Amino acid sequence: MESLAALTDRQKDVYEFIRHLIRHRGYGPTVREIGEAFQIRSPNGVVCHLKALERKGLITREANRSRAIQLVAEPLSRLALPLAGRIAAGALHEAIEQDERIDLGEMFDTSDDDLFALEVSGDSMIEDQIADGDYVIVRRQKTARKGQIVVALTDENEATLKRWFPEKNRIRLEPANSSMKPIFVKNAKILGVVVGVVRKVA
Amino acid sequence: MESLAALTDRQKDVYEFIRHLIRHRGYGPTVREIGEAFQIRSPNGVVCHLKALERKGLITREANRSRAIQLVAEPLSRLALPLAGRIAAGALHEAIEQDERIDLGEMFDTSDDDLFALEVSGDSMIEDQIADGDYVIVRRQKTARKGQIVVALTDENEATLKRWFPEKNRIRLEPANSSMKPIFVKNAKILGVVVGVVRKVA
């Protein structure tokens, strides 16, 4: 909104070049590599651009290290998509021009080793809008608050996706499907709590 | 399943170290940086590990370039989560040990500039399991097949999320909510087609 707008065309090109390399090649360019790509004959010419980008907050660099350009704007996620605004909001076009971004890597912190995904089988949670074939993002933890959607392991060593309701002497595992009945078990182990849902639409 | 399993503990550690740096710091390590982290005093000691990782297909390197380590297993995405298997599948524990991964960056190719996200407002698509507050992932395109979920701009310049049904002289935009009626318009512009849904569960 501000930082990006303040860039000159040249700087924007350089930034895009760096970003493209990190994204597609997996590692960033050297100062001279950038120079080559833009016909800048002197390393110092490139350094000027890098300093400008750093000053404007788009990148970070670490002194004396090769290829040590860090993207600040989309720091650790590649799954940052431009967010176009709310659908009901009418003037969608304008919203798209903004550069708000939804960063799924931030939503579901991938560096968090306690997250895992699980493909959903069946319609037991359909009324919570979790359908067959969806992936639920689960945080590994052993406890849950009443009513949370959990992945639980019942006595019979069966894993299920249900809402979690502890009662006096038993646990009620309730599906979100009015045609199905809750399951009551004495013991159930929580494997994790659902923190997200991801679906690929055909 | 094969590649990761074939790794020695040491190699796995080195791989994780590289991956961690690329993920969290934004750029990979030098040969000597790896050596330092693992008390390997000679650059060559590290190179051996890198060669092993390359041979086993986990990384790629480019000759004579600094920090030029490319991760092959999760090439361009940071949103790769371990996939624990299908929930109904019973023996979930074992499934978690596998190293299948769901790669959201692959599911929704972030390098694709024609993708954007949109926050959903309202319950008009609730029967397609798209709820208020969800984010739909949309591919910018101007046409759609009959029945696809599209983001459309109607005559009144209002953006809506509906199923797309072209008819003879008009277009039917159908909500997935039996309490709502389809909208009929003469002209509607398709802004994009829904390719995914992402939800954050509180």
Add this chain to the structure above:
DNA sequence: CTCGATTATGGACAATTGTACAATATACGC
């Protein structure tokens, strides 16, 4: 007009860094 920011050239230096070669030790399967 002058000042600052932008965008460059050219050359030089020193540190970083990948690679190569020569050895060694351990573990494992045959």
Add this chain to the structure above:
DNA sequence: GCGTATATTGTACAATTGTCCATAATCGAG
């Protein structure tokens, strides 16, 4: 026991690479 893969040390070299200095043209703002 012997060969192969793993894991490591040590040294050396040459190329890569970041940084710095001096210099300068262009352009918009004050």
